[in-house]
Amino acid sequence: MWSISKYLLLAAVVVCLSVCFRLYSQLASLNITTLIHHQFKASAPPPTISFYKLSLQWPPAACHGMYTCKPPIPSDFTIHGIWPQDSNDEPIPPYNKNNPCTLKTPTPPTDLPIKLRPIEVYLTSIWPNLVDGLNLTANYQFWEYEWKKHGTCSDYPDDPLTYFKSALKLRLGIKTIVRFGRQTSWTVKQVADEVFHVLKAYPQIACNLNPSRTQKQLWEIRLCYDRPNPGQPPHTLINCTNILRVSKGKIIGPCKSLSDTIFFP
């Protein structure tokens, strides 16, 4: 009896020593440079989501100057994406495992065909890629791109179904965005005021150019939503900070002023 426990004790000591030795050699292989590097990475704070931007594109404009689209071209605003933005109205960068924005493991884009299967028909109808909207493979490429770029550091990094559903729900909740007819021209300010009258919140307006690059067109209307409480999807409309597109403090895109005239094709 006594000698068996002695062997057990000896075995325990041997196991412990080998674990300690492995830990020690792991520590020894970390030089100062890598230690500082790890420390630095761990302390770099990920950007904080301030609000969400729902980007709605006007297919007749996008398909006239930006993309060559296979018919049918939808004649209602379709979703381009739902983007978490920081307090400077810059997009939250996509997931980066060297500077992770979340402790969760984001769902890989390759999982979307399984995860989004239950809402595929709704996505195809109101969130299509515009180049080949009835081609499911091309649609998944578009959704995977949006997920990778804007979903993996959203509030739903491991829940693409909720992320995509949240945009569908917001879009379906908006019957009217602008009341003016097609083939008309307005200033950027008039379009923004019209959206404000209909929805009680100022949008961001994105323009593109027609194929001959002679005319500015209403390409997108983007709506801004307060960052929701944890566990809730975005729902409260707020005024967008910038009616014109701004990146790093500079106006970008063809529309440079609220008084620019834009065509609604």
Ligand SMILES: *[C@@H]1O[C@H](CO)[C@@H](O)[C@H](O)[C@H]1NC(C)=O
């Ligand atoms: C420390 O480790 C890094 C990465 O493993 C290596 O690139 C670097 O040369 C090492 N520095 C020293 C002083 O050993």
Ligand SMILES: *[C@@H]1O[C@H](CO)[C@@H](O)[C@H](O)[C@H]1NC(C)=O
């Ligand atoms: C659908 O889209 C994919 C990806 O863009 C493409 O490779 C494929 O040829 C398309 N299918 C058809 C029938 O056009």
Ligand SMILES: *[C@@H]1O[C@H](CO)[C@@H](O)[C@H](O)[C@H]1NC(C)=O
């Ligand atoms: C949006 O801006 C308008 C005009 O400045 C203001 O009257 C309105 O209260 C604002 N709405 C919100 C939700 O902040």
